[in-house]
Amino acid sequence: xxxxxxxxxxxxxxxxxxxxxxxxxxxxxxxxxxxxxxxxxxxxxxxxxxxxxxxxxxxxxxxxxxxxxxxxxxxxxxxxxxxxxxxxxxxxxxxxxxxxxxxxxxxxxxxxxxxxxxxxxxxxxxxxxxxxxxx
Amino acid sequence: xxxxxxxxxxxxxxxxxxxxxxxxxxxxxxxxxxxxxxxxxxxxxxxxxxxxxxxxxxxxxxxxxxxxxxxxxxxxxxxxxxxxxxxxxxxxxxxxxxxxxxxxxxxxxxxxxxxxxxxxxxxxxxxxxxxxxxxxxxxxxxxxxxxxxxxxxxxxxxxxxxxxxxxxxxxxxxxxxxxxxxxxxxxxxxxxxxxxxxxxxxxxxxxxxxxxxxxxxxxxxxxxxxxxxxxxxxxxxxxxxxxxxxxxxxxxxxxxxxxxxxxxxxxxxxxxxxxxxxxxxxxxxxxxxxxxxxxxxxxxxxxxxxxxxxxxxxxxxxxxxxxxxxxxxxxxxxxxxxxxxxxxxxxxxxxxxxxxxxxxxxxxxxxxxxxxxxxxxxxxxxxxxxxxxxxxxxxxxxxxxxxxxxxxxxx
Ligand SMILES: Cc1cc2nc3c(=O)[nH]c(=O)nc-3n(C[C@H](O)[C@H](O)[C@H](O)COP(=O)(O)OP(=O)(O)OC[C@H]3O[C@@H](n4cnc5c(N)ncnc54)[C@H](O)[C@@H]3O)c2cc1C
Ligand code: SF4
Ligand code: SF4
Numbered sequence: 001x002x003x004x005x006x007x008x009x010x011x012x013x014x015x016x017x018x019x020x021x022x023x024x025x026x027x028x029x030x031x032x033x034x035x036x037x038x039x040x041x042x043x044x045x046x047x048x049x050x051x052x053x054x055x056x057x058x059x060x061x062x063x064x065x066x067x068x069x070x071x072x073x074x075x076x077x078x079x080x081x082x083x084x085x086x087x088x089x090x091x092x093x094x095x096x097x098x099x100x101x102x103x104x105x106x107x108x109x110x111x112x113x114x115x116x117x118x119x120x121x122x123x124x125x126x127x128x129x130x131x132x133x134x135x
Numbered sequence: 136x137x138x139x140x141x142x143x144x145x146x147x148x149x150x151x152x153x154x155x156x157x158x159x160x161x162x163x164x165x166x167x168x169x170x171x172x173x174x175x176x177x178x179x180x181x182x183x184x185x186x187x188x189x190x191x192x193x194x195x196x197x198x199x200x201x202x203x204x205x206x207x208x209x210x211x212x213x214x215x216x217x218x219x220x221x222x223x224x225x226x227x228x229x230x231x232x233x234x235x236x237x238x239x240x241x242x243x244x245x246x247x248x249x250x251x252x253x254x255x256x257x258x259x260x261x262x263x264x265x266x267x268x269x270x271x272x273x274x275x276x277x278x279x280x281x282x283x284x285x286x287x288x289x290x291x292x293x294x295x296x297x298x299x300x301x302x303x304x305x306x307x308x309x310x311x312x313x314x315x316x317x318x319x320x321x322x323x324x325x326x327x328x329x330x331x332x333x334x335x336x337x338x339x340x341x342x343x344x345x346x347x348x349x350x351x352x353x354x355x356x357x358x359x360x361x362x363x364x365x366x367x368x369x370x371x372x373x374x375x376x377x378x379x380x381x382x383x384x385x386x387x388x389x390x391x392x393x394x395x396x397x398x399x400x401x402x403x404x405x406x407x408x409x410x411x412x413x414x415x416x417x418x419x420x421x422x423x424x425x426x427x428x429x430x431x432x433x434x435x436x437x438x439x440x441x442x443x444x445x446x447x448x449x450x451x452x453x454x455x456x457x458x459x460x461x462x463x464x465x466x467x468x469x470x471x472x473x474x475x476x477x478x479x480x481x482x483x484x485x486x487x488x489x490x491x492x493x494x495x496x497x498x499x500x501x502x503x504x505x506x507x508x509x510x511x512x513x514x515x516x517x518x519x520x521x522x523x524x525x526x527x528x529x530x531x532x533x534x535x536x537x538x539x540x541x542x543x544x545x546x
Contacts, residue, residue, distance in 0.1 A: 036530045038522070045529050045541065054503075057149075057431065058424030058450075061175045062194045077191055079181055082499050083452040086461040087424060089510075090540070091501030091527060095459075131542065 002042035007031040009120035010046075013110050030096055032104045033117050044117070044126060046104035047071060047092040055084035055093055055103070063100075069130075070108050075100040136161035138437060139222065139232035141212050141376065143167035144176060145423045146238030146404030146430035148195060153434020153442070155203050161438065163204065164230060166222075168211040171265055173199065177423065179268035183296030192265075217380055217397055234399050234437040237377060237387065238430055241370035241405035241421050249345035258349060260365045262293040274363055275300045282306075282351055282361035284343055286313040288453055290367035294335050295455055304335050305359050307351070309342040317451045317462045322494045325478040329458050370421050372406045384408055386419050391443035393433035401437055403429035413448045413464035413491055413509050420449055446510045452499075461502045464492030464509040472524040483524060488515050501527040 011029035033046035049071050056064045056071060063077035064084060078100035084093045085101060096102040106128075107115040118128045138154055140147045143165050151163055175194045181187045190197075200207050210224040221231045243261040245251070251259075260271045271293075275281075279301045283290045286308035294304045308315070312323035313330070327337060341354040351359045372386035381395035382388040386408035393401045404426030410417050425447045435442035452461045458478065468486030475481075479497035483490060483505065490508040504527035507513070523531040529541060 036528045038530050041530075041534075043529070043537070043541070048541070054424075057427050060177045060423045061191075062196075079178065079186070081177070081452050081454065082459055082461055082502075083424060083450070084503075085499050086450055086452045086463060086502045086506055088503035089507035090529065091504045093503070094500055 002035060002037050003122070004035050006033050006044055006117035006121055006126060007035060009116040010104075013107055013116035030094070030102070032092075032094070032102050034091075034094075045090060045092065046117070047088075048090055049104075049106070054087040054089065058083050058087040070106050071103070072105045072108065073101065073103060136438070137231065137233045138163045138236070139230060139234070140165045140236040140238060141167075141222070142236075142238030142240055142404070143169065143171075143173050143207065144238065144240060144404070145194070145426035146240070146406075146433075147236065148173050148199075149403065149427040149430025149432075150236045150238060150401075150434035150437070151203050151205055153431035153436075153440075154438045155434075157435055157438035157440040162206070164206045164208055164232075165200075166208045166210055166212055166224070166230070168209070169264060169266070170209045172197070174265055175423075176264070177292075179262070179265055180292035180296035182265075182268050183272055183293075183300070212376060215376055215380060215400075217400065220399070232399075235401065236430070236433055236437065237395070237400065237402040237406060238404045238426070239373040239376060239406045240426075241372050241419075243366060244369040244371045245366055246368055248343055250348075251346055253348055254346050254364055255349075258361075258363055260363065262289055262365055262367050263370070268296075271297070271363070271365070278302055279362040280305070280360060281363045281365065282359055283365045283367055284308075284351075285367035285369065286310065286337065286339065287316065287367065287369070288314065288451070289370075290365070291330065291455065292453075293365055293367060294330070298333060298335060301363075305338060305361070306335060307338045307341065307343060307353065307359070309340070311340045313337065313339070314453070314460075317449075317453075318460065318494060319466070319482070321475070322460065322480050322482070322496050325458060325480070325496060326455060326460070329456055333456060370405065372408070372419055372421075374406055377402070384417070389429070391432075391445045392436045393429050393444070394436065401433035403433050409447045410445065411448055411465065412446045412512070414467065416465075420447060422450060424450060448506070448510055450506065458497070459499050460494065460496045461499045462492070462494045463502075463506045464490070466492045466494075468492075485515065489513070490515060490520075504528065504531075 010031035010033045061077050063074045093101050093103040118126045140150050173194045174192045178192045212222045213225045215222050243263050261267050281301050281304045283306045286306045313327050343351045344354050345352050374383045374387050381397035387402045389402050389407045393403050395402050405421040408417050409420050432442045432444040450463045466484045468484045468491045470485050472483040482494045484492040493505045519531040
């Protein structure tokens, strides 16, 4: 419905503080999940964790890797060349401000088992499940 | 099954990972004449900047060879004997194979400059491999003036890498603008200005006519004195190993399965010529993503799997001092969409209902959506192209398309 809360939960999952409002106060958020909206339609786009991940195959340094179907980034090895931004058909990798790109990593690097966007969505509109797909 | 891979870089590593998707047992030998753990070639300029440690330059983790059960051999393959299914190394050692992969990459192209032989060897460098970067690094100091011939990606990345360490850098190119193969005049301008503001000097629209010791005489008679010369004029595919064995045109000819015309011999990466899906033209596309994907495709087929790759397109992502440009495809078509704002620049090239190419300077967000429209040859009347021009996003696709792309089908 376009409330953008998932974007906030996502941005918050990447910070260290425990109080969401305080951690994000005054900061323009740069979440890894992004709401697209137009004419009353809105939907969330984040990394599809493709079976043929063009981002991983094209990464010039090897910073992007697949482990157990989840595509993660080694921020230390990323040089922000943006080849992956150029490669991802979904626009799911984006530049960030700290010398490495960012993308949804299904919250595997945070303590919780379920991604923050899924837990936080008030309408249960974001689900976390495996599906057979073409990609 | 015995697999032999010549080349330990993007193409070769792709082949290892492709083979291991299908065959966990067969023996894999990788031969390379560079005595290093696989490294990311584009990182050699970052190495000069001092940004990259020995560990970080690795293209794959330290356990890569052990994990994939690969034997890495340091040596130079001198000749392939396809009848005997054997290669011979320069030291005389023979290695046999059932399936062979040639991912030999490319070499710097050196035009026949008059007087080049008179430039002392210790003052003359290429900028292609780790040893080039390490040797160059040793030769640099605050008193050295550097002349780089070639204002393409490699020459300019080198310039960026060494600028802080030397007395001055001058870049000469025959083309009227920098990065001429991927940028138009408007797109090249902010990069030239930025690089000039950092202290790099350009001599464009002219070439080196001859060298007189450590002086370059340009076409218009101007002379440039230098202590260090870096030749970055271009690269040529390493095809010699397959001469008289498989078909060679501009590069080694391969099909969609990365097979050469010789049985059981595959090839990938900078040494091959590839059909550019955006134009249908067959050409050399010396780019890392294509090298890896072709290598992986070869590996899967070598191991008896089924894979084809026919969606290679030119794709470049480059940044200098924080200003980024991404480009893809070819710049043809009778229609243009253009946005200009400050240093930001967006230009889409399209026609005949297809997106053919684009240049994005500055804001590169979601560029991959454009790349995908080129790669997939998506009919533009099937999407909201007017919206995509302004703002690339999944919104541009129909609800049905989106459901297929983003979900498993059902809403
Ligand atoms: C400075 C620089 C920056 C770059 N930046 C980018 C970038 O930003 N983005 C991008 O997409 N691409 C970039 N490239 C290009 C990219 O590095 C290549 O496209 C890619 O490395 C090709 O991989 P490859 O496996 O085909 O060949 P290579 O990486 O060239 O590897 C071939 C290997 O085979 C070895 N070999 C060759 N012949 C023999 C033999 N007879 N016996 C044994 N070993 C042999 C070679 O020594 C080499 O190690 C850059 C290149 C350079 C030099
Ligand atoms: S970042 Fe893009 S290409 Fe990579 S796995 Fe996610 S959706 Fe696929
Ligand atoms: S920006 Fe980082 S993760 Fe993306 S391709 Fe470049 S090095 Fe790899």
